[in-house]
Amino acid sequence: MAQMTLKETVSSPLVLRDMLEEMAVKELQGPAQGDEEEVSERIRDRYLVGILAPRQRAEDMPLPLFEKPAAPPAEDDDVLEGDFPPGEELGIEGVGRGNLSGDDGPTELSAPMSKAVYPSSLGLSFCVPLETTSLKVTTRWGHYDKNPSEFLTNPKTGTPKRVWKRRPCGGIPHEIPLQAGAVGSIIPDESFPDAKVKGLIRRRPDHWSVTLFMVNDGIEPPPPNRERTWLFQCEMAVEAPDGSPIFQKRLNRIDLPGTDEAYKQENEMLAMLYRRHVEFAVGHNIAVHADVDPEDPNRAIRLSSRAIPSYEIPKTTPPTIEDANQNPAFAKLAGVILDMKTLSDLPQNQLRPKLEPLISAYREWIEREKAKIDDPAEGLAHYQAVAKKSIDRCEKTLQRIEEGLTLLETDAQVFDAFRFLNHAMWLQRTRSLFAEGVRRGKDIDYNDVDIPANRSWYPFQLAFILLNLPSIARLDHPDRSESPDAVADLLWFPTGGGKTEAYLGLTAFTLAIRRLQGSVEGRSGDDGVAVLMRYTLRLLTLQQFQRATTLICACEFLRRQAEARGDQRWGKTPFRIGLWVGAATTPNRTAHSEEALKTATGSADKKRPGAIGGGGSPHQLTNCPWCGSKIEFSPRCYHIETPSKGRGRTFVYCGDKFGQCAFSRRQSPDESIPILVVDEEIYRKLPALLIATVDKFAQMPWKGETQGNPRRIVSA
Numbered sequence: 001m002a003q004m005t006l007k008e009t010v011s012s013p014l015v016l017r018d019m020l021e022e023m024a025v026k027e028l029q030g031p032a033q034g035d036e037e038e039v040s041e042r043i044r045d046r047y048l049v050g051i052l053a054p055r056q057r058a059e060d061m062p063l064p065l066f067e068k069p070a071a072p073p074a075e076d077d078d079v080l081e082g083d084f085p086p087g088e089e090l091g092i093e094g095v096g097r098g099n100l101s102g103d104d105g106p107t108e109l110s111a112p113m114s115k116a117v118y119p120s121s122l123g124l125s126f127c128v129p130l131e132t133t134s135l136k137v138t139t140r141w142g143h144y145d146k147n148p149s150e151f152l153t154n155p156k157t158g159t160p161k162r163v164w165k166r167r168p169c170g171g172i173p174h175e176i177p178l179q180a181g182a183v184g185s186i187i188p189d190e191s192f193p194d195a196k197v198k199g200l201i202r203r204r205p206d207h208w209s210v211t212l213f214m215v216n217d218g219i220e221p222p223p224p225n226r227e228r229t230w231l232f233q234c235e236m237a238v239e240a241p242d243g244s245p246i247f248q249k250r251l252n253r254i255d256l257p258g259t260d261e262a263y264k265q266e267n268e269m270l271a272m273l274y275r276r277h278v279e280f281a282v283g284h285n286i287a288v289h290a291d292v293d294p295e296d297p298n299r300a301i302r303l304s305s306r307a308i309p310s311y312e313i314p315k316t317t318p319p320t321i322e323d324a325n326q327n328p329a330f331a332k333l334a335g336v337i338l339d340m341k342t343l344s345d346l347p348q349n350q351l352r353p354k355l356e357p358l359i360s361a362y363r364e365w366i367e368r369e370k371a372k373i374d375d376p377a378e379g380l381a382h383y384q385a386v387a388k389k390s391i392d393r394c395e396k397t398l399q400r401i402e403e404g405l406t407l408l409e410t411d412a413q414v415f416d417a418f419r420f421l422n423h424a425m426w427l428q429r430t431r432s433l434f435a436e437g438v439r440r441g442k443d444i445d446y447n448d449v450d451i452p453a454n455r456s457w458y459p460f461q462l463a464f465i466l467l468n469l470p471s472i473a474r475l476d477h478p479d480r481s482e483s484p485d486a487v488a489d490l491l492w493f494p495t496g497g498g499k500t501e502a503y504l505g506l507t508a509f510t511l512a513i514r515r516l517q518g519s520v521e522g523r524s525g526d527d528g529v530a531v532l533m534r535y536t537l538r539l540l541t542l543q544q545f546q547r548a549t550t551l552i553c554a555c556e557f558l559r560r561q562a563e564a565r566g567d568q569r570w571g572k573t574p575f576r577i578g579l580w581v582g583a584a585t586t587p588n589r590t591a592h593s594e595e596a597l598k599t600a601t602g603s604a605d606k607k608r609p610g611a612i613g614g615g616g617s618p619h620q621l622t623n624c625p626w627c628g629s630k631i632e633f634s635p636r637c638y639h640i641e642t643p644s645k646g647r648g649r650t651f652v653y654c655g656d657k658f659g660q661c662a663f664s665r666r667q668s669p670d671e672s673i674p675i676l677v678v679d680e681e682i683y684r685k686l687p688a689l690l691i692a693t694v695d696k697f698a699q700m701p702w703k704g705e706t707q708g709n710p711r712r713i714v715s716a
Contacts, residue, residue, distance in 0.1 A: 025308050030233050031142055031166055039164040040152065043144045043227045050307035052141070052216040052231040053118035054194065119285040122234060122305055123199070123213035126281035128246045130207060134177045136241045137197055139188045139214050140170040142233040146225055164227070169195065175241055178208050185217070194218030195231060207248065212238060213284070214305075236286075237304040245299035247290065249278045269390065272383040316497030318458040329368070332361035338456040340426035348408075348415045355405055358463060362401065366394045397467065400487075404466035407473065414473045416569070417512035420558065421465070424508040425501070426455045427554035431626055432547070438628025461502040464491065468506055473513050475520065500544065504551045507531045511555055511688050515571045526571035529578075533691045542620065545579050545691050549675055550625040552577040552689055556674045557626075557662055578676040578687035579620060580696045586616040588679045593618045593650045594640045600633045618677045624654035625673070627661040639665075639672075649685075650678050679705075 026032045029050040033039075039046050128135070145167070148160035169189045174197065176183060183199035199212035214236045218229045240246045280290040280300045287309030290300040319327070324334040337343060337354035346354060372378045373387045380387050407414050430450045437444035467489060471479035479486045491499045507530075514525040533548070535541040552575050559570040579586055587593040596617045618640075619633040631637045632655055639651040651672040659666030663673045676682045682690070683705040700706045 021310060029307050035142075035166065035168045037166045038149055038151065039144065039166070040149075040161065043164045043232065044230070047232055050233050050235070051118055052122065052195075052214070052234050053120050054216050054218040054220040054229045055120035056217075056219040118230075120217075121213045121215040121284070122236065122286040123211060123284040124236070124238070124281045124286070124288050124303060124305065125209070125211040125250075125284070126238070126303055127204075127207045127209055127248050127250055128178070129248065130203075132178055132208060132240065132246050134175050134241055135210070135212075136173045136175055136239050137186070137212060138171065138173045138237045139195070139197060140168070140233070140235045141195065141231040142166045143169050143192055144230075144232060145228050166232075169231075176212075178210070183212065194229065197236075211284075212236070234307070235305050237302060239302040243301060245293035245296060245301045247280045247300035247303060249298060250280065250282065265386065265389075268383065268386040272380065272386050272390070275379055275383070313494045316493050318460065318498075329365070330361070332357050332364055333459060336361070336459065336462075338459070338462065339452050340422045340429070340455045340457065341452075344419050344422035344426060346419075348412070351408055351415070352405060355408075355462070355466070358459060358466075359398065359401055359405065361459075362398055362463065366391065366398060369394070400470070401463055401466045404469040407470050408466075411473065413513065413516045414469060417473070417509050417516055418469070420512040420555075420570075421505055421508035423558060424512075424551060424554040425505050427557065428504065428551040429455045429501075431554065432550050435550070435623060435625055435628035439623045439630075457505075458498045458501075460491075461498055461505060464489065464502045465505050465509065469509065472506070472510055500547060503533070504548060507548075507689060508551060508555060511575060512570070516569060526573040528686050529688065529690050531689045532697075533689070534697050535691070535693055541579070541581055541691055541693050542585070545577070545620065546625065548689060548691060549577050549621065549673070552674055553626045553663060555688075556671075560662075574671050574674050576674040576676055576685060576687035576689075578682040578685075578690045580679065580682055580690055580692040582693065582696055583616045583679075586620065586677045586679070587618055587650075588616070590640060590642045590648050590650060590678055590680055592616065593678050594642055597633065597635070597638055597640060601635065618650045618652065620677050621652065621673065621675065624656065624661060624663060626663050627654060627656055629654050629656040629661060631655045643680075649681055650676075652677075 028048050030047045031037045044051070143166070144164040146162050147165045149163040149165075150160070152161040152163060153159065154161045169192050172188060174186050174188060176186070176197075176199075178201060180201055180203045183197070183201060186197040187193050188195060188197060194217050196215050196217050197212060198215055199210065201211075202209040214234060216229075216231050220226055220229055276297075278292075278298055278300075281288040281303050283305065287306040289304050289306045289309070291302040291304075293299040293301055319330040319333060324330040324332075335354075335357040337346075343351075343354070370391050373380055373384065373391070408418055409415075430446070433449040433454055434444060434446050437449070471477040471487075474480075479488070491502055493499070510530050514530055516525070518525050533544065535544060555570075555575040559575060562568075562570050563572070583592075587596060596619070600617075600619070617633070618638070619631075621631050623630055631652065637653050637655050639653070641647045641649055641651075652675055653665040653668070653672045654661040654663045656664045662668060665672070674687075676685055676687050
C-alpha cells in the first residue's frame, strides 16, 4: 500500500495548526512518550514548563547552566555534558566577559549567573455565587524516578540502563466545602504526600472569592537525583460537583486610594471596550483556561490551569465592497477610492469627492456609537464618563482627518507628495508580489500582479495617512511642539492587519514632502535621515528591512524616471535605506564588509583570523526586492570599495543575468540597490530611511559618528 502524504492526512490548515500546537506542548511540558514514558537524559533538561520544585530547599541548590560543580558528582547524579565557562562550549569568544570592540561601543560585563529559581506552587483565583456550597478540585502530575529501563541497555555491561521512569499521579477529585477561612492541606495522592492543595476562601457581599494552590510541600534532598522530589506536568482543575456553570466574571475595576488618575482612566477605558470579554479567573505562576457555558457566555463550567496558554486571535480585515453593499453600517464606504494607481493619477480638484465618503462613513459610525451610551442593552451604565470621553476623542480624530483632506485640496506640494506616496506604494505592493513569485520559481508576469486587488488601501490606512499629513507637512503644526496636547498616533492591533503598509505609506509621503520643500533654515530636504524605524528584536528588524527596501526602490525608481525627463522635484540625492543593527549581523566598517566577501569566496587572508570584525555580513538580501532575481554573495553581485581605495561603499547589485532590472549592474552602475548595511557608510551617506534596533539607537548620545541635526524624524 502506498504511503499517504501529510497533505492527504491533514484535512485543513486548522487541523495542522492544532497538531503543531500539541507537538509543541508535549515537547516543552511532556510527557512526550505517554503517561509511563522513559527519559534517559536529566529530566529538568528535558521539560521546561509545568514544573513544581520542593518548597523547602536544601542549601546546595541545583546548579545553573554551565556552572562548574564544587565537587565531583555522585556516580548516579545527572550533570551536563561539558563544564565550560559561559559561551566557550559554543565557540563564542568573550561571552560573559564583555565585548571590548570600539565599533559597537563598550558592552558592560555580564552579570554573574544566578542560581535557577523554580516555582513551588501554582494556583488560581476566581468568584462563584453565594448559593454555591462546594467545589470539586482535581490535580494531576507526573513523578519521575530512576529505575532500570524496560527497553534500553547499557552498551558496556549489557544490563538495563537506568532511566527516569514516569508514574502518573493524582486524578482523584476532592470536594472542598465553601466556608470562609483557610483551606487545609489536602493530599490528592497518598503515594506522594508532599503534593498538597491549599487555599483561602473569602465571603464577599454578593459572591465567594476563592484562591486555590497546588503546592509541592516536600524537602529537596542533596544530590544525587534531586528530581525524585519534583513534580512535572502539573495541572489543576476546578468545577462544581454537579457540573453546573458556577464561575462568574471577576471584578477588576480599580478604586484604590492613591491610584494614578491616568492609570484609572485607562483601566476604565479598557474595561468598557472589553466588557463582553469575561475574565473568569487569574492564574498564579500559571495561566487559566475556562470552559464557557454554551448557553451563557458570562458563566463558565470548568477552570483548569495551562502551563502553555494559547488564544486564537481573529484576523483583522477591512470591510469589502460586498459589505458596503449589503450592510447599511458600511454603505457610505462604497464610494471611496482605495486604488493606489487611481489616486496617483487624480487631478487635485477631483480628490475630495473620491475621499469624502471615508470621512462621511466615520462620522456616521461616531453617531451610532454615541447613541449606544444611553442604551441599556449596551451595558454602559457604569462607564458613562469614559464612554463620553472616548466619543470626544473620536470627534477630534475626525476633525484631524478632515484637516488632512483640506490640506490636500489647498496645498500643491502636499498634493504632489500624496500622489508620489500612492505611486510608490502601488509599485511597492505589486513589485513585492512579483519578486516573491519569481523567488518561488513561478512562471509569473508583472502584469499578472498589477491589478486593483493588489494595490488597494485598507480604509483605516488611508485615514491614518490623512490624519498625519498636516503635522508632517506643516513645520509649525501644534503636534510637532512640546505641548502636552501634542498627539502621536499609534496603530495597535494584531499582526497581519496592515500596520506596516500604513507606516510605509506615511514614510513615502515624508520623503517626498522634504524633497519638495527643499532647504529650510539652511537644512537640506534632499539629505539626512527623514524616517527612523526602531525595533527591539534583530530578526524582526531584518524582516521589516526586506519589506521597506522595496518601497525605497520604488521611490528611487520614480526619482530616476523624473530626473530622466528633466524633472528635478525629487532631488539628485538617491533615496536610500540603511540597516543599523550591530556587528553581530552587519559589518561596522567597509573593510569588514570586504573581508566578509573574501571569506565567502575563499580568498580571505588566512594569516589574519578574525579580521571580519564581529562576524557581520553585508549579505542581507538574498533576492532582489524589485524583480526577485537571486543575489549571490560573490563579486558578481557585490562590489566593495574601501575608503582608502575608492568611494568607501558596499554596492549590492541585482543578480539579473540579462541586466533588465532597474537595479542591476548594467542599469544602475553607480548606485546599485539603494541599501546601506555597513555602519561606516550609514554615517557618511545618511540614508533617508533608517531601520535600527533599540541597542543601536541607545548609542546615539555616546557615539560621535551618529551625532547631527536631522531635519525631522518620524519614528514608527
